[in-house]
Amino acid sequence: MGPLDHEQPFKTRFQKRLLSYLLDKYERSRSFQSGGASGLRPQFAMKESPFWAEYSDEMDFRKRDWMNEVLLDLERQGVVSLVWDRFREGELLAKVYLEWDGLDDAYRLAGREPKLAKLKRLREILRPLQSHPWEWVRRFWRETDDRLAKRQNPGLALDDPEGYADLVRVLQALPGLDETGVPKRQFSQALFRDSKHFERRVERRLVGLLRAWGEFEMETEEAYLDSVGVVENPSSVWLNGPLTLVLGDRRLETAGFVGGVGLSAATVQKMEVEAVGAQRIVTIENLTSYHQWVQERVGRSELVVYTGGFPHHTLQLFLKKLAAAVARQSPELPVGHWGDVDLGGIRIFQFLKTQFFPRLQPIMMDIPTLEAHRERAVRADDKYVEKALAMRDDPGFAQWGEVLDWIAKSRLRLEQESIVDIPADV
DNA sequence: TGACATTTACCGGGCTGATT
DNA sequence: AATCAGCCCGGTAAATGTCA
Missing domain, CATH: 3.40.1360.10 (Dna Topoisomerase Vi A Subunit; Chain: A, domain 2)
Incomplete structure (x- = not known):
């Protein structure tokens, strides 16, 4: 087993980790949010970095050489610039800077998608909500879109675009639901061809949205879902006392029932109240x-x-x-x-x-x-x-x-x- | 070298996803 | 349903880089 067996995989892995580390810093930085290159570049001190343990590994000093080679190579490509410890040029690194002009290469070499692209894609996905019939949804969209445009993440899972596409589909479908609500599984089946998909992938997010943006505060998740027409099962109305209903060509009286009577969702939908x-x-x-x-x-x-x-x-x-x-x-x-x-x-x-x-x-x-x-x-x-x-x-x-x-x-x-x-x- | 601007570290709070 | 870790955010104070 010679060094060649390990060298290449080690270098590849290190380069990715290192660039990702710098890119994480960049994506959290104000420079990212403002969109311009500031005077201060994303950077870290080798000694304080998560790479120090390997960099200073006495049991296998080749690692430091390999890491230095990777970094020198990146410096030649203009992705990073390096500051060495005094009197130990080429041997012991003090600091590593990410170069503004090397950003694109850094992303490519790290094999990851720029946060900016993720934000843009999310904006596209959410855009249909701009003209949603419900005011609170439009309000959610407006504020979220604002934040995304400002390169901020308004608490969304950037790596789950499909999840938000599903959420948008659900939100678009809600206003058209039946007046008495639609059973959850049936709703899911109609929308996703999968009766569990809504529960598994969308429900939590929808409830969270209603909690944060909806017009009414509720006590339970079921109540939130019901408020937008997604129900466990069709629910009935229980009442006691005299009421005259017209259902099709029939006139019905609820007065005679002892202890009350239940009206099914279908009945409530079709009936009219004639007299109290x-x-x-x-x-x-x-x-x-x-x-x-x-x-x-x-x-x-x-x-x-x-x-x-x-x-x-x-x-x-x-x-x-x-x-x-x-x-x-x-x-x-x-x-x-x-x-x-x-x-x-x-x-x-x-x-x-x-x-x-x-x-x-x-x-x-x-x-x-x-x-x-x-x-x-x-x-x-x-x-x-x-x-x-x-x-x-x-x-x-x-x-x-x-x-x-x-x-x-x-x-x-x-x-x-x-x-x-x-x-x-x- | 000092003034200034920016980043980093750290904290609590809220959301997400996984687990039980 | 409850719990957990992980992540991001905004705010703060402290540290650090840049520029004249």
Whole structure:
């Protein structure tokens, strides 16, 4: 085994590692971002570099010779320039500089794609979002494109262009989805000819995008996906009380069902609300509380609707039809909502109010209720308190100022299941 | 040699991808 | 779903190179 067996592979590997090291520095530097060559070149001191261990390896001194040869060769090609230790010219390197004019060669020899090219390609991939029908997507695009144009990476995985192409495809498809939402696997199959592809490759990114840029803050990933019409399975609407529906050529009454009735997504899609036969509408956030309410208030003239946390797609369609009927027939009809007295519950209330029922009144979501159930309340951490304070200062939640203050001060929040007795007069 | 500009090192925070 | 390491970012302070 002579040196020839190792020399060439060693030199090739070293040259790549060295150039990559310098190019990494360059791509992180301000010179890269500003696009021009600054006075200070990307550089490193041999002694501080990751190459020092091999460079100073006493067990195999040929390595240093080989490394010197590689670097001298690069210097001849104008890719780097070298500064030697004093009195040890050609023997012991002090510093290595990357030369501006050698950048292209450096990339070629290192066998890697310039960051600039990656940024450019990503811009091309994202460009279709420029004219997306949703405002928040366009906002995301605008800021991201700005950053990319400024040669900054706005937190994207530069080495995954396919992933972003998929994301763009998904975003383009979302606005056209069915009103009641499309099951995830079916969506994936239609878009990618692979029922798992969406879950595996796109879902996380889409949820991340919604978290960062979407209009509403949700508690779970499912809620985020539902908000854009991607559902696990078609969901139903649960309600109790008198409602007259028209479905095709049939008129249906929900009044007679004991303990309530479920309407499938398909029914909600096809039906119209003809009349609300109750004196009041009540929406309830959680299932346990919905059952409790329905059981304890038998005989009242109320239409009770279960929202299941943040209203899912099908429920929103139902509420839209319900709200239209109310506005048409009895705009004075009282509408109340009972939910958790916490940030999520307040968001849900505001959503229902702004989207469907402008006259919506909270039920048992006030300070007396908080005080009365203090012992059953759940602890809130620092982050939660911070969010509560931010919401308090948001004009969209002006109605909730005192409640949010109470939550922030006492560091407590109340889940509605903690309320075991429903007063008769709420 | 000193003034100035730029880079580097370091930190926390957030995202990604892999793993469990 | 939770956890982990790795990476990038922006900010800071400190170090270092350039230029007159």
